[in-house]
Amino acid sequence: MSPKSETNSRSKQLLAPGHRGCAGCCDAMAAKFTLMGAGEDCIVVSPTGCLEVMTTPFPESSWEVPWIHSLFENTSAVASGIDAALRAMGKAGKTKVIGIGGDGATLDIGMRSISGAFERGHDFTYVCIDNEAYMNTGVQRSGATPFNAATTTSPAGKVSFGNQRPKKNMPAIMAAHGSPYVATTSVAYPKDMIRKVKTATETVGPTYIHAHAPCTTGWGFDTSKTVEIGKLAVETALWPMFEIEDGEVTKVKKIKNIKPVEDYLKMQRRFKHLFTMEGGEEEIKKIQAIADKNVVDFGL
Amino acid sequence: MAVTRNLDKDKMVVVEGSYSVAHSVKVCKPNVISAYPITPQTHIVEDLSQFMADGEIPNCEYINVESEFSALSALVGASAVGARSYSATTSQGLELMHEVLFNVSGMRFPVVMTVVNRAVSAPINIWNDHQDSISQRDTGWIQLYAEDTQEIADMTAQAFKIAEDKDVLLPAMVCMDGFILSHVYEPVVLLEQDLVDKYLPAYNPEFVLDSKDPKSFGAFADPSTYTEFRFLQEKAMEAALQKIEDAANDFHELFGRYYGGLIDEYETEDAEIIIMAMGSIIGTIKDVIDARRSKGEKVGLLKVRSFRPFPKEAIKKVVKNAKVVVVLDKNISIGLNEGALFTETKSCLYNTKIDVPVVGYMIGHGGRDIPVGTIENIIDEAKGVISSGIKVESQFTDVREELI
Numbered sequence: 150m151s152p153k154s155e156t157n158s159r160s161k162q163l164l165a166p167g168h169r170g171c172a173g174c175c176d177a178m179a180a181k182f183t184l185m186g187a188g189e190d191c192i193v194v195s196p197t198g199c200l201e202v203m204t205t206p207f208p209e210s211s212w213e214v215p216w217i218h219s220l221f222e223n224t225s226a227v228a229s230g231i232d233a234a235l236r237a238m239g240k241a242g243k244t245k246v247i248g249i250g251g252d253g254a255t256l257d258i259g260m261r262s263i264s265g266a267f268e269r270g271h272d273f274t275y276v277c278i279d280n281e282a283y284m285n286t287g288v289q290r291s292g293a294t295p296f297n298a299a300t301t302t303s304p305a306g307k308v309s310f311g312n313q314r315p316k317k318n319m320p321a322i323m324a325a326h327g328s329p330y331v332a333t334t335s336v337a338y339p340k341d342m343i344r345k346v347k348t349a350t351e352t353v354g355p356t357y358i359h360a361h362a363p364c365t366t367g368w369g370f371d372t373s374k375t376v377e378i379g380k381l382a383v384e385t386a387l388w389p390m391f392e393i394e395d396g397e398v399t400k401v402k403k404i405k406n407i408k409p410v411e412d413y414l415k416m417q418r419r420f421k422h423l424f425t426m427e428g429g430e431e432e433i434k435k436i437q438a439i440a441d442k443n444v445v446d447f448g449l
Numbered sequence: 450m451a452v453t454r455n456l457d458k459d460k461m462v463v464v465e466g467s468y469s470v471a472h473s474v475k476v477c478k479p480n481v482i483s484a485y486p487i488t489p490q491t492h493i494v495e496d497l498s499q500f501m502a503d504g505e506i507p508n509c510e511y512i513n514v515e516s517e518f519s520a521l522s523a524l525v526g527a528s529a530v531g532a533r534s535y536s537a538t539t540s541q542g543l544e545l546m547h548e549v550l551f552n553v554s555g556m557r558f559p560v561v562m563t564v565v566n567r568a569v570s571a572p573i574n575i576w577n578d579h580q581d582s583i584s585q586r587d588t589g590w591i592q593l594y595a596e597d598t599q600e601i602a603d604m605t606a607q608a609f610k611i612a613e614d615k616d617v618l619l620p621a622m623v624c625m626d627g628f629i630l631s632h633v634y635e636p637v638v639l640l641e642q643d644l645v646d647k648y649l650p651a652y653n654p655e656f657v658l659d660s661k662d663p664k665s666f667g668a669f670a671d672p673s674t675y676t677e678f679r680f681l682q683e684k685a686m687e688a689a690l691q692k693i694e695d696a697a698n699d700f701h702e703l704f705g706r707y708y709g710g711l712i713d714e715y716e717t718e719d720a721e722i723i724i725m726a727m728g729s730i731i732g733t734i735k736d737v738i739d740a741r742r743s744k745g746e747k748v749g750l751l752k753v754r755s756f757r758p759f760p761k762e763a764i765k766k767v768v769k770n771a772k773v774v775v776v777l778d779k780n781i782s783i784g785l786n787e788g789a790l791f792t793e794t795k796s797c798l799y800n801t802k803i804d805v806p807v808v809g810y811m812i813g814h815g816g817r818d819i820p821v822g823t824i825e826n827i828i829d830e831a832k833g834v835i836s837s838g839i840k841v842e843s844q845f846t847d848v849r850e851e852l853i
């Protein structure tokens with residue numbers, strides 16, 4: 150993205166301030182960067198979740214672009230209908246259709262909907278704001294919750310280190326649908342996210358952006374540290390940032406000095422038990438192994 | 450208004466019931482059709498797909514969705530950008546849509562959907578009863594029920610007109626009995642394009658998703674505002690009562706056919722026994738009434754076309770001088786042992802000066818045949834109610850005792 154166009158896109162705030170997000174909220178950042186990448190000629194669909202609740206308490210709205218919320222699990226279907234209607238009514242091609250939803254709404258309850266919409270090849274971009282649990286309902290586990298993270302429904306306890314399973318590999322699933330453009334990014338890297346959203350929205354067909362999004366409330370860190378935590382996820386290789394075009398990984402963000410995963414884990418309440426419980430060290434090694442595998446798989 | 454079938458025989462063609470619906474949808478010029486195949490709705494969506502393949506529906510997109518949940522969800526998006534939106538489903542598909550049904554109505558999108566009525570699993574059964582749509586009665590959708598293939602064709606156009614009316618803006622289910630109407634070949638007059646163009650104005654909603662004039666749809670309402678949304682939905686339903694009558698009258702004027710408005714009546718004027726029902730069973734009841742009338746028995750029929758909004762006043766007016774009202778329901782509220790039409794008819798007569806006994810029969814579940822003899826027995830029992838009062842208020846009909 151040229152500096153000029155970036156300046157232009159920043160000249161108008163498309164997500165108005167005054168919304169009710171927490172201090173340091175990753176959703177607000179993700180929505181703002183998405184709109185900076187997409188521009189104002191778009192229609193946004195959001196599922197039920199933090200972003201919807203905090204931006205649209207009737208009769209107020211933070212959205213300076215047309216926006217619709219229907220239900221929790223149907224964002225991609227609603228977007229399909231918008232895409233089809235624009236085509237039917239001769240308005241296709243200009244206005245970008247964008248879904249912005251949390252990880253639960255995307256890869257758990259919304260899986261059927263997004264899979265159908267991508268298979269059908271609708272012209273829209275889906276941005277998943279992945280804060281790795283159901284935050285709006287009080288930090289319950291989702292299919293995107295990482296291995297050994299404690300949530301309110303996967304708590305650490307005498308016989309458990311928290312969530313037993315690794316994250317669902319959603320970018321790979323979306324690429325397997327034949328999407329022309331899939332990318333991972335992070336709210337900690339605004340320029341990266343804005344560029345990728347721009348690329349996605351300018352690509353014809355169903356495109357997918359998976360944005361890692363540290364949640365101060367759910368993960369348990371100071372409200373000033375959203376970006377710092379997000380960067381550590383990337384720098385420890387736990388969150389690789391890459392682009393997939395027509396099924397092939399074409400670009401990867403290289404990490405110069407890969408940090409140990411402890412640097413990332415120790416700053417968050419959800420991993421605190423790994424540093425206090427007997428056997429925690431072994432568990433941290435398993436998480437390090439996930440990062441090490443990412444380094445190999447993506448050539449970080 | 451007198452019942453006017455006024456079927457122009459020169460214009461009639463023999464088609465399947467599903468085709469008569471698909472043709473009506475086509476001439477209503479939808480912008481987005483979104484549907485998932487399910488028996489016995491399939492022939493409607495197959496016919497529409499063929500129309501699309503032949504380029505016969507201009508300015509329209511057909512979305513082959515991956516589920517009924519998405520079928521209706523897609524129409525939320527389509528309707529929000531101003532598209533005339535249509536779907537069709539039945540039974541399990543309709544139940545899967547349950548959450549979206551509330552959403553479409555709450556957001557006031559005038560989606561029209563054909564419901565090809567079918568029983569609900571378990572046990573799985575593909576044949577007709579009304580449990581599927583009746584179970585969705587509180588979702589805020591208008592519900593209309595047709596008695597034959599001509600009426601379902603006509604009702605489809607009426608539904609768009611009613612739903613899209615600015616004083617209504619509610620979605621509408623147009624219900625037809627599975628197989629009995631959807632798969633039967635009968636002569637019908639297919640709706641003429643030029644007449645439909647005169648009858649049905651273009652859908653031009655006041656509020657749409659448009660980047661030139663951004664608006665937010667589907668905001669959340671807290672306790673300080675939620676009540677008013679529900680109140681306004683109810684007001685819209687009340688407005689629909691008159692609009693349903695108007696739509697039928699306007700249709701009559703242009704097309705020459707009239708199947709009733711909120712209700713339809715047959716031999717009710719001096720009737721002592723009034724039978725109430727919805728859907729394809731109407732034809733059988735009329736045949737029995739003709740036979741009874743020839744013997745001098747005062748039996749009449751009150752056909753309910755609109756189940757939502759519920760036509761309380763129209764029903765009261767018809768039954769007020771009867772000696773007994775018999776309500777037939779192809780559904781049951783399990784745990785109450787009553788069908789919905791029966792319960793609601795009783796309810797609307799309470800707190801009034803009308804003092805007429807009402808009895809209910811649950812009938813035709815899962816496609817169980819309803820022969821003339823069953824209606825005959827029901828009428829004979831109704832005579833017993835007149836002479837010696839209600840013995841059984843509500844009951845199943847034709848239960849096979851040997852299977853229990």
